[in-house]
Amino acid sequence: MVVKMRKEVKPVIVIEQKGKDFTFTMKTPVCTKVHSFSLGQESEMESLDGRKFKCTIREEKGKLITETAKFTSVREIQGEDMVETVTSGSVTFISRSRRV
Structure with missing residues (x-):
């Protein structure tokens, strides 16, 4: 269900950066999710279906x-x-977003 929704919904994603601190906002017709994190520090995030998880985000050669x-x-x-x-195990999902 999440994959189907992700294919059909065109979210608006706003990424704001202040030094090592980021705010990542994803707006869809269903909900708006805001995640704040600092590079290299463990953060708690929430998936589109409401599950919480911990992750560490780093920057490497211009990639998050x-x-x-x-x-x-x-x-x-x-x-x-x-x-x-x-990438999860042997499965890879690629999403392309256009700058507006």
């Missing part, structure tokens, strides 16, 4: 890398797109 016990997410800017690659 999120690691949890269950998945790894890599976000990077490629031209006018933000590309997110999520």
Whole structure:
């Protein structure tokens, strides 16, 4: 269900940075999620379906890398797109977002 929703919904994502502190806001017709974190420090996040998890986010060569016990997410800017690659075990999901 989450994968189907993720394919059909076009979220608006706003990433704000102040030094090592970030605020990541995802707005959809269903909900708005706001996550704040500092690079290199463990943070608690909440998935779109409401599950909470802990992760550490680091920056490496211009990429934001999120690691949890269950998945790894890599976000990077490629031209006018933000590309997110999520890997869990042998499964990989790639999402492209266009800058507006």
